[in-house]
Amino acid sequence: MQIPVIMVLPSSVAMSAGVVEGGTFPQGLQLDPNYPMVPFGGNGPAITAAFGDETEREQHYVVRGFVEASLEDPPQMLDGHVVYADPEIAPFVTCGADAVGAASDVATLLQTDELLRRGMDGTNVGVVILDTGINLTHLESVLGYVPNFDSANSWTPPGVGWTAGDAPVDHGTMCAFDALIAAPSATLIDYPILSANAPTGGSVMSGFLSTALLAFAGIHGSWNSGVGSGDLSQYSGLVVSNSWGIFHPSWDFPAGHPGRYCDNPNHPFILQLETMSMGAIDVFFAAGNCGADCPDGRCQNRSVESIMGASASVDALSIAGCDINNERVGYSSQGPSIAGMYGMKPDFTAYTHFLGSQAFGVDVPDSGTSAACPVAAGCMAALRTHISPRTPATPYMMYSHFRQQATTPAGQSTGWNGDYGYGIINTVPIAVGFGH
């Protein structure tokens, strides 16, 4: 087979490439006509020493070509010149601790200036963060402004020792920050379901799905109260961001049990999602952090069919993660989702792994599909400024628009795939489509 190689040749050799048969060009090297000879490293002694120059202080060139060999046993030299590998390369998948870009880069990619110019900033739209709780003081210090916050319609779990908006700086504060990137004037509503400690004499629901079920029921009831003021019905749109889930089926009932959650469209929480979306509430879920390249340890090395439960429901959007270079982050769960649920998840991809909230430290990125989810939810909140969910622009219609307008990443074919869903979030065309 022909394998690609690179050689570094002195000019006297390289220039003879056009007359290979009669010159001193390395025998056995078939030059790649599409690759120009690239001047390399000057003509100093180090270069001549390194590449065995016949003519001292001669200019060197990099050439690319092919040799007949196997990848297991390529030639080491051709006519006295070293043969270097030209391996296939691919972008490094973001897995590590280092941030890739900052929130300002994300704002640029989301075209938030265009959204703002169209008056789409989240004004009078409620964004519910179901998470560990929001710390407003920290948000203000990082944002440089005081975000809108609805303490009256937020929920403070009994027994936690703090009030709504005054939670310890943690995951929920990160999510709130990320939702405000595209919707800086949205109103945050805090539902710290992951901090619901067991109150004395009360129920133990901390970190359990039933807490989310309870929260969703409260949100739906308030939003659809018909009161129009005081409760959640005062908002022109309501977006719910969920950066949580289960990491492994072992957290659930055994496989085959009809009451299982992760693969069961008839589980009460999955049925409740339909109620939410049919009730004009936009629901976003993180796809999960069990991507094949660097799954979270809690995934127990299970990266196939790792999008489960609500993240795999047809009645909510499931958000994968990419960095600001449009490269999927290695931990972002890949579809298709678990058998039994809607297979074509994630729906689309939004940005993560950037410096933003500083909730975990000045140099620590907002990461996980946890960050991608509120970034996407914020984009929906921006649109809801002028596109009411109580009109024909229902959540289901908007879910469809987000999928249709998503941008196909370079190197990917159009349509759905398990890494990116339908592509990378692209909000402005949706606004334009609605005449804004």
Added chain:
Amino acid sequence: MPFDATREAVLMTVKGSDGPPSLAEAAEQLGLPVDELDPAFGVVMVSPRRGLYSVRVAASALGDGFDPEKGPYSDPKIAPMR
């Protein structure tokens, strides 16, 4: 005896054609003493369109069977995706 919050619990579904049933009515539908239902959770809306509501029940109060109309359904732990 009041509901013991430290015991393992599951989710069950109950019906309510004219709004949610009371906790006592939910317990009656499930054939359980009301003390086996979590009063802090209450009766929670799942789907008004289907007349479906959910309650949280001590797992130890249930047998091994499964009823599609009632459950039990799992209440797994959840965690942030970070």
